[in-house]
Amino acid sequence: MNESNGMAKAKTGGMTGTNRAILIAAFVLLAAAIGYAIWRDSAPAANDPATQAAAPSDQLAALEARTRAEPNSAEAWTALGAARFDLGDFKGAATAYERGVAIASDSAGLWSALGEARVMASDRDPMPANALEAFQKAIALDAKDPRARYFMAVKKDIGGDHKGAIDDWFALLADTPQGAPWEADLRRTIEQVGKIHKIDVAARLASTQPRALTAEEMPVAARAIPGPSRSDMEAASQLPKGQQDAMIEGMVSGLEAKLKADPANVDRWIMLMRSRMTLGETSKAAQALKDGIAANPGAAGRLKAQAQLLGVPGA
Numbered sequence: 001m002n003e004s005n006g007m008a009k010a011k012t013g014g015m016t017g018t019n020r021a022i023l024i025a026a027f028v029l030l031a032a033a034i035g036y037a038i039w040r041d042s043a044p045a046a047n048d049p050a051t052q053a054a055a056p057s058d059q060l061a062a063l064e065a066r067t068r069a070e071p072n073s074a075e076a077w078t079a080l081g082a083a084r085f086d087l088g089d090f091k092g093a094a095t096a097y098e099r100g101v102a103i104a105s106d107s108a109g110l111w112s113a114l115g116e117a118r119v120m121a122s123d124r125d126p127m128p129a130n131a132l133e134a135f136q137k138a139i140a141l142d143a144k145d146p147r148a149r150y151f152m153a154v155k156k157d158i159g160g161d162h163k164g165a166i167d168d169w170f171a172l173l174a175d176t177p178q179g180a181p182w183e184a185d186l187r188r189t190i191e192q193v194g195k196i197h198k199i200d201v202a203a204r205l206a207s208t209q210p211r212a213l214t215a216e217e218m219p220v221a222a223r224a225i226p227g228p229s230r231s232d233m234e235a236a237s238q239l240p241k242g243q244q245d246a247m248i249e250g251m252v253s254g255l256e257a258k259l260k261a262d263p264a265n266v267d268r269w270i271m272l273m274r275s276r277m278t279l280g281e282t283s284k285a286a287q288a289l290k291d292g293i294a295a296n297p298g299a300a301g302r303l304k305a306q307a308q309l310l311g312v313p314g315a
Helices: 003-009 018-042 056-069 074-086 090-103 108-121 129-141 146-158 162-175 183-196 202-207 217-223 230-236 241-261 266-278 282-295 297-310
Strands: none
Touching: 056 074, 074 090, 074 108, 090 108, 108 129, 108 146, 129 146, 146 162, 162 183, 183 202, 241 266, 266 282, 266 297, 282 297
């Protein structure tokens, strides 16, 4: 996550007063968390194991080559946009996302990614008209899109409706899934903007908690990565104990063997964490998280986010 790049840009030109500079710094910080990380971590193309282990320049070259080979693939342009954003090339990211939305105009996440890139590419205007247009399209497609909701609240604050912005951020916080990586930054932004404009937010912050994942959401999160599931384990329980143990151990051992041969496969690290948690082996799940990050430092955000969903200790 390129928070330093965003902070360096800290679009203070054309602003007035220290408070505005602080606000922009706060929203740029959260933009990195709520926008880029969420979109990158949810975009399969951006997490291709073939590119994750490569150096940034090699990764970018590979992604650019993919867009030339697959010019009509929204996923290819999305992956390129995420990589350019990661490198601080916000105008390049916007260009890639523009190609993506031209292909997949019904993707709220892609529209909000485009809006964020346009915000970050702007040197003076904290909410360019074309960025606002992209966020509005995202909201029209998905009223719950967290990145678009965040920036629409920023628009309110810029327009002087500080309480309205804070109320919208609190609504977003209440809708934030448990374990979401942007929760801490969202709370910090609410706190900072409240302090700047002398709006007491302490009690509301203390009482507003992220929502728990529903029973329906947990399987969806788990199914994002194929592999041994709870139903697989339950099927094994119908076997005699010796065969049962052998079946389960065979699944996990096979997974570990594949990871030794190909440690850059992030999906398999997530699969291993899930298997360990299903077996109740929480310490081994935590070790899988640690080993997966060591092998794939560029995918640390995605691994931690998935580990949080799975309840891995220390995630």
